[in-house]
Amino acid sequence: MMYAEIIGWGKCAPPAILTNNDIATFMDTSDEWIVSRTGIKQRHISHVPCSELARVATERAISCSGIDAKDIDLIIFGSNTPNEMVPNCASKIVNAVGATNATGFDLNSACTSFLYALNVGTDMIKAGSIKTAVVIGMEKTSRLMDWGKRDSAILFGDGGGAVVLQATEKELGLIDAKLNLVPNTREMLSLPGFGMDMADEDYKTYYSSLNFDGQEIFKHAVRGMQEACNDLLSRTGVTQDEIELFVPHQANRRIIETLAKRMKFDLDKVVICVDKYANTSAGTIPLALCDALEEGRITAGMTMLTASFGAGLTCGAGLIKWGERTKPLEDSEAELPPCNQTALEIIQPSIDSAKKHYESK
Incomplete structure (x- = not known):
């Protein structure tokens, strides 16, 4: 029987950080209130699309695994926040990382998307359909946040990671x-x-x-x-x-x-x-x-x-x-483009939109 060992891993959290105190500048809340109810102290806010975060995490995972991108058979992109509905975001990542022999698809099962995608990728390897897969869990939730709703806006952030799965006869992986x-x-x-x-x-008045x-x-x-x-x-x-x-x-x-x-x-x-x-x-x-x-x-x-x-x-x-290895085989040079804004500056248009929306109600 075949299994799917996790042989590579990589994460990407964008550099701009939104603290609880930052949120308190435009919302009726405080660091103490948020931490006491959620344990959250900060969240990362992305200046780039979700696919770019996924590219960096994937390239880091590939370097960690020591394989060549051309050896990848499949990339599964687990997310609620793809760049667009059509075409799928996985195809963009396949092209971006040079996985020229891979196919790819998106999987949206909300917060469980990574676990569901990990299960699908593992089962495809167990079935013998493929030998190597990349499974991604990545989000840009800040783009969909209603920054006028305290109960939900304080909870979410941007970022995620990727793992490389490879066929093995050893009972490893998921x-x-x-x-x-x-x-x-x-x-x-x-x-x-x-x-x-x-x-x-x-379309002109729709509010997320x-x-x-x-x-x-x-x-x-x-x-x-x-x-x-x-x-x-x-x-x-x-x-x-x-x-x-x-x-x-x-x-x-x-x-x-x-x-x-x-x-x-x-x-x-x-x-x-x-x-x-x-x-x-x-x-x-x-x-x-x-x-x-x-x-x-x-x-x-x-x-x-x-x-x-x-x-x-x-x-x-x-x-x-888990397998034998817990350290990357190779270091990755993958990085996001520079960010020239603070987290507050990035989300300011959404804050303004929320203010306008609730003032009109």
Whole structure:
């Protein structure tokens, strides 16, 4: 039987940082209020399209793996925030990194996009369809934020990462996954009137505003991830004590801590980086993986559990067996174009749009 080892990894967080104090300059909030409720201290704001963030993360992952881009068979771009609806964003990344023998497609399952894409890429390798794949989780959520809504605007940030998968006969990589959809929860987290539904809207007056039912999302997120984790562990015969590292979706520190407590994981076994990046949606798990590797928290042969949830409401869990290598084979020179604006300056047009929208109501 074939498996799909993670042989390369790379992240990209844009340089402009928006602190809680920055947000407090135009919104009725404070650093203390945000940190106490979410654990978030800052978020990165991108000056470039999502595809450019993905290009950098992918090039870094390729360098880390030591392979040639021409050896890649498939690139899966997991995201809610592609540059455009048509063509897919994956094709842009395929061209940008020189993966001339690869095909590619986008996958949108909200915040669970990376986990779902990792499962798809792994299964294609297990089936023998391909040998090498890149799986990306990347977002530019700041472009869609309603900066007049405190409950949701404070939560999100830009960035993400990518991993390289390669066929192996060793039992490594994503060993198994449990993916779920919670019935009748679509409206709890949604961006209405977008996509083809916008055909019924006045394009000139359309205003992007996220529907976000925080209390219900919290409840379903914790329950959904816990059930997915327990089902997966039961199916694979792995006990909770055998899990050496837990890498959950970084939506909110309260959610992470509540889930860890229910799963009986000590926090020193849990990767938490939501304070640095906020919720980067599909980007949180690859960012957390890269940070854990940089910090030396992932060791050869480690058994890991990951879990995620997102709009839909979708949720899932994945059991990962790490390989021997925890250091990049090659350093990458991939970088974003220079940023000449502060985070506040980048989002100022959106802040002005929010102000105008709410003043007209």
